[in-house]
Amino acid sequence: MSVIAAFYGGKSILITGATGFLGKVLMEKLFRTSPDLKVIYILVRPKAGQTLQQRVFQILNSKLFEKVKEVCPNVHEKIRAIYADLNQNDFAISKEDMQELLSCTNIIFHCAATVRFDDTLRHAVQLNVTATRQLLLMASQMPKLEAFIHISTAYSNCNLKHIDEVIYPCPVEPKKIIDSLEWLDDAIIEEIAPKLIRDWPNIYTYTKALGEMVVQQESRNLNIAIIRPSIVGATWQEPFPGWVDNINGPNGLIIAAGKGFLLAIKTTPMAVADLIPVDTAINLPLAVGWYAAVHRPKSMLVYHCTSGNLNPCNWDKMGVQVLATFEIQIPLERAFRRPYADFTTSNFTTQYWNAISHQAPAIIYDFYLWLTGRKLRMTKVMNQILRTASMLEYFLNRSWEWSTYNTEMLMSELSPEDQRVFNFDVRQLNWLEYIENYVLGVKKYLLKEDMAGIPEAKQHLKRLRNIHYLFNTALFLIVWRLLIARSQMARNVWFFIVSFCYKFLSYFRASSTLKV
Numbered sequence: 001m002s003v004i005a006a007f008y009g010g011k012s013i014l015i016t017g018a019t020g021f022l023g024k025v026l027m028e029k030l031f032r033t034s035p036d037l038k039v040i041y042i043l044v045r046p047k048a049g050q051t052l053q054q055r056v057f058q059i060l061n062s063k064l065f066e067k068v069k070e071v072c073p074n075v076h077e078k079i080r081a082i083y084a085d086l087n088q089n090d091f092a093i094s095k096e097d098m099q100e101l102l103s104c105t106n107i108i109f110h111c112a113a114t115v116r117f118d119d120t121l122r123h124a125v126q127l128n129v130t131a132t133r134q135l136l137l138m139a140s141q142m143p144k145l146e147a148f149i150h151i152s153t154a155y156s157n158c159n160l161k162h163i164d165e166v167i168y169p170c171p172v173e174p175k176k177i178i179d180s181l182e183w184l185d186d187a188i189i190e191e192i193a194p195k196l197i198r199d200w201p202n203i204y205t206y207t208k209a210l211g212e213m214v215v216q217q218e219s220r221n222l223n224i225a226i227i228r229p230s231i232v233g234a235t236w237q238e239p240f241p242g243w244v245d246n247i248n249g250p251n252g253l254i255i256a257a258g259k260g261f262l263l264a265i266k267t268t269p270m271a272v273a274d275l276i277p278v279d280t281a282i283n284l285p286l287a288v289g290w291y292a293a294v295h296r297p298k299s300m301l302v303y304h305c306t307s308g309n310l311n312p313c314n315w316d317k318m319g320v321q322v323l324a325t326f327e328i329q330i331p332l333e334r335a336f337r338r339p340y341a342d343f344t345t346s347n348f349t350t351q352y353w354n355a356i357s358h359q360a361p362a363i364i365y366d367f368y369l370w371l372t373g374r375k376l377r378m379t380k381v382m383n384q385i386l387r388t389a390s391m392l393e394y395f396l397n398r399s400w401e402w403s404t405y406n407t408e409m410l411m412s413e414l415s416p417e418d419q420r421v422f423n424f425d426v427r428q429l430n431w432l433e434y435i436e437n438y439v440l441g442v443k444k445y446l447l448k449e450d451m452a453g454i455p456e457a458k459q460h461l462k463r464l465r466n467i468h469y470l471f472n473t474a475l476f477l478i479v480w481r482l483l484i485a486r487s488q489m490a491r492n493v494w495f496f497i498v499s500f501c502y503k504f505l506s507y508f509r510a511s512s513t514l515k516v
């Protein structure tokens with residue numbers, strides 16, 4: 001019997017960000033392994049015209065939760081969606097709901113955040129810093145609280161090369177930033193943002209670092225732990241391999257490569273691709289929740305949830321495997337071009353590829369759409385992909401070293417059964433198999449493409465290959481014809497080749513006649 005699963009039995013658990021990528025997998029795992037838990041409170045806001053109930057219904061009826069329904073048939077009764085907007089004072093939670101949360105919660109998993117790299121400083125601080133402070137304040141009023149688990153990111157200190165499992169101070173106190181945002185107007189905030197974030201690559205990583213500082217400063221006597229996952233990817237094993245449902249992180253680029261939109265990207269091929277499967281990234285917080293509550297470490301511990309130092313994979317290996325899977329096994333439907341990848345570290349080559357292989361074909365395709373009276377879209381899509389690629393460049397061209405002392409210590413504290421059920425040992429991960437399942441998952445669960453369409457997609461790729469060869473041959477002939485018409489040297493080379501071929505053929509014919 002798993003000690004950790006038993007620990008969550010009968011508990012009231014509060015999750016923020018439960019409708020997000022990590023949040024959903026966290027909830028699924030809790031219900032599946034501890035179906036006797038008391039209740040999971042989730043703080044949800046209405047979104048995209050859906051009420052709270054509709055959102056919860058959609059999650060519980062998704063493919064991800066299929067196994068949960070078998071193990072925990074009354075899952076609908078165990079989930080309690082509470083209206084909340086983390087951007088508002090007191091999260092806009094009603095008095096009754098707040099009272100229930102304060103009096104009943106045993107464990108908190110704080111996952112909610114804005115993960116957009118280009119968010120405004122005001123919004124990112126509100127969500128990643130102020131809301132965290134507010135939640136800590138709430139937590140300090142919860143008499144039954146046993147542990148508070150804060151999900152941060154391994155990149156919160158990506159301005160450093162070697163990162164230990166400690167909290168690094170930010171140059172400006174979070175409190176000062178929160179206070180100044182109250183009276184500064186938006187235009188000034190956006191102007192000072194680059195000066196504040198200094199050597200952090202974006203607002204997201206910077207505000208996550210501020211969030212950690214707030215956790216440290218406002219921890220009071222709470223039993224807190226911080227988890228820092230690196231780039232979170234599709235599920236590795238649970239509840240089934242390859243599940244993924246948003247276009248963040250690698251997913252958007254994988255699609256862009258599979259559809260043949262993106263043929264090159266500025267990437268250091270040997271840089272470490274520090275991906276971590278989402279099931280691993282939530283097994284660790286679950287194990288930490290148990291450890292923090294039961295063992296009550298004297299100080300707040302930070303846990304790195306990374307793969308690079310234990311089982312490294314580089315972008316080259318990852319890119320090759322992604323493309324091989326698309327080309328040979330599971331192509332995407334209606335690809336624009338054949339998947340191909342060139343990793344370059346040069347700015348000049350990147351600019352060249354962007355102009356010749358990305359923007360020019362998009363413009364030509366849009367021209368064709370215009371001629372046929374259809375809506376133009378390729379240039380917009382391509383610009384969006386190139387913008388995303390340029391935002392991710394920072395992470396594709398550097399490697400970091402994260403120490404994993406606490407994570408390894410925790411692993412050794414687990415019983416063999418818990419090591420199996422709450423596995424976060426990435427040394428066991430087979431990258432090639434994982435990437436294959438990942439790519440399949442992107443096709444199946446994210447793009448919702450039918451597997452029955454694979455033969456047609458393969459035919460389409462074959463057609464694209466033939467068009468590609470035909471186009472290149474035609475281009476070569478046109479260029480050559482123009483050259484011959486204009487340059488004496490090209491004509492000389494041409495006559496030399498023709499006479500050489502003629503002589504070779506004559507010799508070949510003569511020798512074969514002699515043999516007869």
Ligand SMILES: CCCCCCCCCCCCCCCCCCCCCC(=O)SCCNC(=O)CCNC(=O)[C@H](O)C(C)(C)COP(=O)(O)OP(=O)(O)OC[C@H]1O[C@@H](n2cnc3c(N)ncnc32)[C@H](O)[C@@H]1OP(=O)(O)O
Nearest residue numbers: 115116117153246247248249250257263264319341388395
């Ligand atoms: C040749 C190439 C070959 C390659 C081969 C392949 C090899 C493998 C390569 C792997 C490389 C990996 C690199 C990883 C590095 C990650 C580092 C992370 C480090 C930190 C990790 C963390 O700690 S934490 C999470 C990270 N944080 C994000 O990763 C958010 C980033 N991102 C944004 O910051 C915004 O994305 C950004 C970009 C501003 C654009 O912003 P943007 O405004 O231009 O575009 P949007 O994202 O808003 O969306 C655009 C349109 O997609 C629609 N859409 C949204 N979701 C959808 C869904 N589920 N299904 C359908 N469609 C969906 C949406 O509705 C829009 O459609 P429409 O335009 O029609 O409305």
Ligand SMILES: NC(=O)C1=CN([C@@H]2O[C@H](COP(=O)(O)OP(=O)(O)OC[C@H]3O[C@@H](n4cnc5c(N)ncnc54)[C@H](OP(=O)(O)O)[C@@H]3O)[C@@H](O)[C@H]2O)C=CC1
Nearest residue numbers: 017018019020021022085086087111112113153229230232
């Ligand atoms: N994905 C990754 O690669 C990594 C993620 N992380 C961290 O993991 C955590 C979860 O990330 P991930 O699941 O990917 O992010 P998602 O963007 O998928 O989910 C974010 C969650 O936060 C909620 N949220 C955002 N704003 C509000 C608000 N105003 N009020 C209430 N809820 C809100 C969202 O709700 P809604 O559905 O309503 O928008 C959603 O549930 C974050 O803390 C992130 O920093 C760390 C490393 C890598």
